[in-house]
Amino acid sequence: MIGKRQERIAGIAERLRAGQWPQSLALVGAAGLATHWFGLAALILAVPLAFLALALSDRRQTPPLTDEAARSAPMQQAIAESLGAARQGGARTACLLLQIDDFDRLTDRHGLATADRVILQSLERLARALRPADQLFDLGSGRLGVLLAPMPGLTLGPLLALAERLRVALTDPIPFDAATLHISTSLGLCLDAQAPARTAPALYDACLAALHEAQHHGPSAIRAYGRGMAAPTPLPRALAEEVTTALQDGRLITWFQPQICTDTGQITGFEALARWQHPTAGLIAPAEFLPLLAASGRMEVLGDAMLGNALRALQTWDHLGLDIPRVGLNLSPEELRNPTLPEKFAWELDRCDLAADRLVIEVLESVVATSADDVITRNIAALARMGCPIDLDDYGTGHASIATIRRFAVQRLKIDRSYVTAIDRDPDQQRMVGAILSMADRLGLATLAEGVETAGEHAMLAQLGCAHVQGFGIARPMPLEATPDWIAAHRAKLGPMPRIARAKG
Structure with missing residues (x-):
């Protein structure tokens, strides 16, 4: 059913590109009936779905993400027309921006065809929740x-209620091969009366600022524009040179995200994560700058800085008597190809007087799955012999075999967020994670679930037998200086906890 509907809308897109509007609208009506939109409802939804198909047809011509003005030009033109009509009729208008969380990661992992399917499904669901005169844009x-x-x-209250309906509409699972995909969406909105000025650029930029704020509090966050919010500063074109300078100047910083035990709630470690504090653009996520460092051959330099910061964090926690067992450090393929890597780690651990078992080495499953018997394999084996625990990161995405897991002396599987999202509501997710946990139990491997966002997900993972969790539902990454207060507050909340029986088999 899904495939046939996609074929129909792809055909609509072709006709729209050819200017065949009457045929396109007729096909839209048919597509609506095929998805159980009966009678007049199918015709009413024809216009939004026509925009949907046109947006999909233009996806490959969309300008790059960094060129915000070019990407938003069609929407800004429509905003200008809507503002003019609102003034004449004494009415109000508003715009909303929705960002599918981790969309680049989804595209890299599942391919452009699946990403297009996600966009198509999302636009279709949004169209169902909107009026026929409302407009949709694929940016x-x-x-x-x-x-x-x-x-x-139109006031803020109903607008917020609509935003929540749109967000919820995109949480339903999307069929994907024999499984399902779950997405979350951050959403920013602005009522025209709340914008700094009643102009298209002002309203769009205000909405963009609200989206930027939602992403900082996301995933799945909704934010309305408020005075004091600022649209994110476009990243400069010479970003590759800037990030290199930032690395040299120490502006690439290390933040830490806690990991806790599902049985006791006790802190079992932190993961060290790279952040870039840009002087004008603010805090920049790794997805923006790590590819630039990789392209310029600077990943090892960043890795050295991250190693030093991770070991200093352990020393700081020890000095404060906070009893943090370990810290996890991600190693890039570039670092793992350095034949002197084990010696460097041994020297740094000895210099800081820290046991090797307190430094967890996190390696992407995709790296492990594709590495032959080469330097990477030897380095991981040497670190394991040294006593460093090995975590297999993003497990479930890289097709690592059981033999590969054994060959790399993996001690813990970090279950990817894509399997965790909505696990408390989706039986398929529960079965998938249950299978991973059963395999891990039989192989004597520990488990940690990433991307835990809700109490329901946390509770279900505990019931299924996942030993450790981390994610925004536990705590967001934080600078080192903020960790002592968070640790104290977290431990103060812990009381006697009932032990949750683990599922076996």
């Missing part, structure tokens, strides 16, 4: 725009 890279047609008496 590229997993960002979707909604422009509400002018209406009398």
Whole structure:
């Protein structure tokens, strides 16, 4: 059913490109009936779905993400027209921006065809929740725009309620091969009356600022524009040179995210994560700058800085008597190809007077699955012999075999977030994670679930027998100086806890 509907809408897109509007609208009506939109409802939804198909047809011509003005030009033009109509009719309008969380990662992992399917499904679901006169825009890279047609008496309350309906509409699982995909969406919105000025650029930028704020509090966050919010500063074109300078100047910093035991709630470690504090663009996530460092051959330099910061964090916690068992450090393929890597780690651990078992080495499953018997294999084996625990990161995405897991002396599987999302509501997710946990138990491996965002996900993972969790539902990454207060607050909340029986088999 899904495949046939996609074929229909792909055909609509072709006709729209050819200017065949009457045939396109007729096909849209048919597609609506095929998805159980009966009678008049199918015709009413024809216009939003036509925009949906047109947006999909233009996806490959969308300008790059960094060129915000070019990407948003069609939507800004529509905003200008909507503002003009609202003024004449004494009505209000509003725009909303939705960003599918981790969309680049989804595309890299599952391919462009699956990413297109996600966009198509998302636009279709949004169209169902909107009025026929409202407009939808595909802004590229997993960002979707909604422009509400002018209406009398539109206020923030109903707008927020609509935003929540749109967000929830995108949480339903999306069929993907024999399984399902779960996505989450960050959403920013602005009512025209709340924008700094009643102009298209001002309203769009205000909405973008709200989205930027939501992403900082996401995933799945909703934020309305408020005074004091600022649109994110576009990253400069000479970013590759800037990130190299930032690395040299120490502006690539290390933040730490806690990991806790599902049985006791006790802190079992932290993961060290790289962040870039840009002077004008603010805090930049790794997805923005790590590819630039990799392309310029600077990943090892960053790795050295991260290693030093991770070991200093352990020393700091020890000095404060905080009893943090270990810290996890991600190693890139570039670092793992350095034949002197084990000696460097041994020297740094000895210099800091720290036992090797307190430094967890996190290696992507995709790296392990594709590495032959080469320097990477020997380095991981040498670190394991040294006493460093080996975590297999993003497990479930890289097709590592059991033999590979044994060959690399893996001690713990970090279950990827894609298997964790909505696990408390989706039986398929529960079965998948249950199978991973059963295999891990039989192989004598520990487990940690990444990307835990809700209490329900946390509780279900505990019931299934996952020993450790981390994610925004536990705590966001934080600078080292913020960790002592968080540790104290977390431990103060812990009381006598009932032990949750683990599922076996």
